[in-house]
Amino acid sequence: MTIRSPQRRFFLKASAAVGGGLALEFSIPFAAQAAKGVPPTEVNAWVVIHPDDRVVIRIARSEMGQGTLTALAQLVAEELDCDWMKVGTEFASPNEHVRRNRVWGSMSTGGSQGVRGSHDYVRKAGAAAREMLVAAAAAQWKVPAQECTVDKGVITHGPSKRRLRYGQVAAQAASLPAPKDVKLRDPKDWKIAGKPVRRLDIPDKVLGKPVFGVDVTLPGMLHAAIAQCPVFGGKVKSVDDAEALAMRGVKKVVREDDFVAVVADGWWRADRALKKVRIEWDAGEYGKASDATIAAMFREGLADPKMMEAKKAGDAAGALSTAAKVIEAEYASPYLNHATMEPQVCTAWVKPDGFVEVWTSTQNGEASLAEAARTAGVPQEKCEVHKMMLGGGFGRRGAPQDFVRQGVKIAMAMPGKPVKLMWSREEDMQHGFYRPASLVKLRGGLDAQGHLVALEAKVACPSILDTVMPGARKGGVDFTAVRTLSDMPYEIANQFVGYALRNGHVPTGFWRAPGQQNGVYRECFVDELAHAAGKDPLDFRLAMLKPGEKNRLVLEAAAKAAGWGTSLPAGVGRGLAVVEGFGSYAAGVAEVTVEASGALRVLRYVVAINSGHVVNPDTCAAQAESNAVYGLGALFEANTVKDGRIQESNFHDFPLPMIGDMPKVELVLVPTGDFWGGHGEPGILPFQAAVLNAVFAATGKRIRTLPLRKEDLRKA
Amino acid sequence: MLKFNVNGRVHSLDVEPEMPLLWVLRDQLGLLGTKYGCGIGQCGSCTVLIDGNAERACLVTAAAAAGRKVVTIEGLSRPGLHxxxxxxxxxxxxxxxxxxxxxxMAAAALLAKKxxxxxxxxxxxxxxxxxxxTYARVRKAIHAAAAPVATVTPAAKKG
Incomplete structure (x- = not known):
């Protein structure tokens, strides 16, 4: 850990960035602190200490509600041995990150990787800072550091009982060399990490403080509303903006290849005027695409003899031809929007000196910086991105940085003026990066004893990577399209997974637990096979999982906690599923009822998760609840395509679960301590399959095509 | 000019009568705690109290809100926390x-009535x-807020 100059530089830059510090108190903490007197000291890139012992921990990942900000702060604070009551956080600056050789590691926030991808280096940063602070105190006392102990940010010299606080030695500590190697605490000795400490971001959110991207306010700021071509891939053909330009508050109509934006002195005025801009679109080649053409594309894909091989073990085709019983089924699901409650947003400001400053709700500050610099045609050093709190992310705001490109483009048309672009809900619903639709054909072969001897899966699905990370697939299989099928924990001698890549024109993206629909298909189909074999769905699975195998452990834990096999009230069905992914192992048991009208009610969801370690059990519980509701929505939601465009436009036709739909969620944490997992996504993995298997248990109806409609479950 | 009573303060504003109250609050008054989520009254992110009732600020025009008592999250409880x-x-x-x-805001209105x-x-x-x-915790918190005030512990950190 290299020592850099103290934080004065941050303060000066941040202060200059807001035109004299007139606004944005939340983005310039150092300015606010410096105004109070003595500046704080950067002990290392992650740890900043004030003279009054307040500790600011830098957070590189984004906070979108998943709690990573608090969890990462806990890990640093644990090793730093500071007083948790005095801990605050700030987001690391992407500009500084680039200029300091990526000192904060990855800023990407997705794949449940916040903790599992950075636990090692953030803990080492805390431990290194602790060692330097102790060394500074020891030097001042002229005693060996080994004679000093630390408790809550107070260093004590054992023999003499002298004490110094972190705030008193931070400046000296910062001038010492960073230790080359530090010892990390055994998780069993954790005092701050591993505990359900309160989340640090909640009080501001409850007070309604302006913390989100949409809340950014700058001196002289203008507002922009945007219209993108309703058909993906289409372009602007002509624009008649005469009427809009005459409307109150309107400053400019910005026309780009693929969008039109109105800039005004308020968002509502911009949006109102946008509706009066007569835009003629060139729909391009996809103007006739529809659900039917997409379904036909997938259907053709399933018959493709040249589909890619994603997995091959034994001889699936041969084993199926000789199996005692062969079960076949097709499963399908639709495109899904992330529907973050905060629409896409980006405030950008092209300064007279060419410096480009951006404020946005992003899951990847580095990616936002790169996009802003690329769009503006300036080096990344001449750009800054201020990471705001996200009003939900779920994968929408990471790899795609479309909103940053647009925000900067619009700001470039208004040089010298900060402009806040916010999408309407309608734009957000119709211009997402959707969870891919897919069609999967499964065949399973049982032997005479009812053992599963062969499983074949043919997957027709777009490649997310092709949309958001072109080239990353390197001509091969997109792992997000086949996961959970191609990496089964079940011991099945003969397996084949084929991948028919069919991209279509609808942009796809990482949607909470990308590839999770395969969990639905696999675990529902395994349920079908269990019933065909005349076996209990739990026993059927356990027979294919070795003792001690981690999927088995969570499955057993969930089954036990849920009372698998115990009797249920009449009309209640119980189903289970187990899926690993995103660093963790998850098994769920759902209990449901289905009314005569066909209305499904999920009563209870017990989910057992092994994430190796647990940094904040209450945040984990919150994520389990969140995943259940997100998964519940995904059973009923759908984005459909007609005339090349997404038909749904807002929450009236893309309804989200409401408070009365919320099942009772019980999280069972079963950490085995031998790896680091995550919690942002694993909870959703077994949810839908457990529910649909419970629906089968309750009604005898096997749902294989989503979205689930009431008619599907209505009593005949 | 329309006169608005927001969080006990009166503001005279020259705004279009059809401008939704949501945008009077956010764009004109800088009260950013009230959020835009859908603009069609579906999501409730813009819920404010108007004469004590929870209403979707995106569906109430400036003209309709003028002269009525509007309370936003910023004015729900001052000083201190509701x-x-x-x-x-x-x-x-x-x-x-x-x-x-x-x-x-919706929960505060609900508890005021029930x-x-x-x-x-x-x-x-x-x-x-x-x-x-977050629905399970919303429900739990509403029940807790409904209990006698003495049982609601202060917002201290527990770690």
């Missing part, structure tokens, strides 16, 4: 938090959408 806000902190309700200013709401009352009274799925 018991609903305390319960929200105590039960760690928000995740991303975007919908929660609206949720809190001091001890049943689960059914909560289902009926809380029509706000939350994409993070």
């Amino acid at each position: 018991r609903v806000q305390k319960a929200w902190i105590e039960h760690e309700v928000p995740q991303c938090g975007y919908c929660h200013t609206g949720m809190i 001091p001890r709401p049943t689960d059914a009352d909560i289902d009926e009274g809380m029509t706000n959408l939350c994409r993070c799925g």
